[in-house]
Amino acid sequence: MLVGRSAADMLQSAIALLVLFGTGLALGWRAEGGVGAFLGAVGLLLLFRFAMLWIGIHLALVAGKPEMVQAVQILVWPVGFLSNAFATPASMPDWLGTVVQWNPMSHTATAVRDLFGGPGGEAGHVWPAIIWPLALLAVFFPLAVRRFARLSR
Numbered sequence: 187m188l189v190g191r192s193a194a195d196m197l198q199s200a201i202a203l204l205v206l207f208g209t210g211l212a213l214g215w216r217a218e219g220g221v222g223a224f225l226g227a228v229g230l231l232l233l234f235r236f237a238m239l240w241i242g243i244h245l246a247l248v249a250g251k252p253e254m255v256q257a258v259q260i261l262v263w264p265v266g267f268l269s270n271a272f273a274t275p276a277s278m279p280d281w282l283g284t285v286v287q288w289n290p291m292s293h294t295a296t297a298v299r300d301l302f303g304g305p306g307g308e309a310g311h312v313w314p315a316i317i318w319p320l321a322l323l324a325v326f327f328p329l330a331v332r333r334f335a336r337l338s339r
Contacts, residue, residue: 191243192236192239192240192243195239196232196235196236196239199232199235199239200232203228203231203232217301217302217303218302218303218304219300219301219302219303223301223302223303224301224302226301226312227297227298227301227302230294230297230298230301230312230315230316231294231298233315233316233319233320234290234291234294234315234318234319236319236323237290237318237319237320237322237323237326238262238265238322240322240323240326240327240330241262241322241326242259242262243326243330244326244329244330244333245258245259245261245262246258247330247333247334247337248333265289265290265291266291268282268285268286268289269286269289269291269292269295270286270287270289270292270295270296271291271292271295275287275292290314290315290318290319290322293311293314293315293318294315294318294319296311296315297311297312297314297315298315300312
């Protein structure tokens with residue numbers, strides 16, 4: 187059940203990316219890095235989404251009641267806002283910039299910018315953008331599966 191649900195969520199995420207890219211193309215955006223870089227960027231986005239999906243599944247299972255899932259979902263918001271997806275760490279206080287630089291989403295956003303050939307991309311972020319989601323998956327996938335197995339007993 188968990189794997190089927192996560193596959194459906196990943197399909198939905200891939201379709202959402204297609205719509206996003208289609209809209210961007212219609213508005214004049216072009217990926218400058220070539221086909222390989224484009225596919226790499228899409229892969230990084232989907233890998234990060236997959237890791238975040240399993241974190242969300244685990245948090246939802248920990249919350250237990252459906253009413254609590256929304257309250258737990260709020261915990262994921264800081265990941266996006268404390269990243270460099272919206273602002274550069276150089277424009278932040280030193281302590282906040284350090285937090286932003288360590289955020290896994292920041293590595294993914296920077297690597298994707300680099301692969302798309304856009305401004306703000308920096309070389310050297312592709313490996314951390316791969317390692318962080320894999321590390322998160324290594325922690326949260328087994329936790330979610332174990333929690334689900336306890337619920338179904």
